[in-house]
Amino acid sequence: MNPITPSELVLSTDGSIYHLDLRPEQIAHTVLLVGDPGRVPRVSKYFDRIDFTVQHREFVTHTGELGGQRISVVSTGIGTDNIDIVVNELDALVNIDFKSRTIKEKLTSLNIIRLGTSGSLSKNIGVDEVVISAWGIGLDNLLTYYTSWQPSEAEERMQREFTGFAAKLGVGLRPYAAQGSEVLLKKLGEGLPQGITLTCSGFYGPQGRNLRLKSIYNPSFFEQVGGFSSEGFRITNFEMETSAIFGLAKMLGHAALSCNAVLANRVAHEFSPNPAAAVENLIQQILQKVA
Numbered sequence: 001m002n003p004i005t006p007s008e009l010v011l012s013t014d015g016s017i018y019h020l021d022l023r024p025e026q027i028a029h030t031v032l033l034v035g036d037p038g039r040v041p042r043v044s045k046y047f048d049r050i051d052f053t054v055q056h057r058e059f060v061t062h063t064g065e066l067g068g069q070r071i072s073v074v075s076t077g078i079g080t081d082n083i084d085i086v087v088n089e090l091d092a093l094v095n096i097d098f099k100s101r102t103i104k105e106k107l108t109s110l111n112i113i114r115l116g117t118s119g120s121l122s123k124n125i126g127v128d129e130v131v132i133s134a135w136g137i138g139l140d141n142l143l144t145y146y147t148s149w150q151p152s153e154a155e156e157r158m159q160r161e162f163t164g165f166a167a168k169l170g171v172g173l174r175p176y177a178a179q180g181s182e183v184l185l186k187k188l189g190e191g192l193p194q195g196i197t198l199t200c201s202g203f204y205g206p207q208g209r210n211l212r213l214k215s216i217y218n219p220s221f222f223e224q225v226g227g228f229s230s231e232g233f234r235i236t237n238f239e240m241e242t243s244a245i246f247g248l249a250k251m252l253g254h255a256a257l258s259c260n261a262v263l264a265n266r267v268a269h270e271f272s273p274n275p276a277a278a279v280e281n282l283i284q285q286i287l288q289k290v291a
Helices: 037-044 080-095 153-168 182-188 221-227 242-252 275-290
Strands: 030-034 049-056 059-066 069-075 111-120 130-138 176-179 194-199 233-239 255-265
Touching: 030 037, 030 275, 037 059, 037 069, 037 275, 080 242, 111 130, 111 182, 111 242, 111 275, 130 153, 130 182, 130 233, 130 242, 130 275, 153 176, 153 221, 176 242, 182 255, 182 275, 194 242, 221 233, 233 255, 242 255, 255 275
Parallel strands: 030 069, 030 111, 111 255, 130 194, 194 233
Antiparallel strands: 049 059, 059 069, 111 233, 130 176, 130 255
């Protein structure tokens, strides 16, 4: 096998991966992803111990132990472009030999769990609740850059159904659908609302917000889109990372799930009175299940 060139696998002089600034021994096989770098210590304060603390740009990593198992929490920043960096570099840390620059014969599967925030698209899911993403529908174009993306029949079916649904609401979209890990869903999703998460490529126009620039969506799109259902799930929420995490994880052989605190309800036009408390509740609930 030919070595991966320095322009493809970019390593720093200390042998760490370029953006995350991590070496292979500094990452665990269970990885919690948060968007906000400031949320990393809010998660790791519950660890029994912290072994590594690394920061580079918006990417902050704490690796330690919780309940007898090794665990990492990594900040991604916002958006699917950053997810592309983080998931690919996490995979490289466990599945590429940095010395020989070759892919390892025995591959490692990570558990990748997003702890994020989102907006509810359901009148039945209020602010401050925790919602679990069984599926993601991507309104970005990230997966189109990968020839390895081969959607399942169910993913293709959801994509077709949502494209038709959006067209009836007057919006032409080219979405993709990606399923989360059914194993992690069973472990972490019990007793919590589960559904389909829309992943948008931005916060304003891509989520139908109108300030000085007008969005392509009609004013009622995000109020009506919660009526879409497929594969036994309804659209419950929207944010900016989930579908990319699911798609990249699937292609690379990792298990992924997304868990979100609801800070806004688009249908009821409400916003959480205490976002920090909502995020803290999310962290505590999911860490108890992970441990």
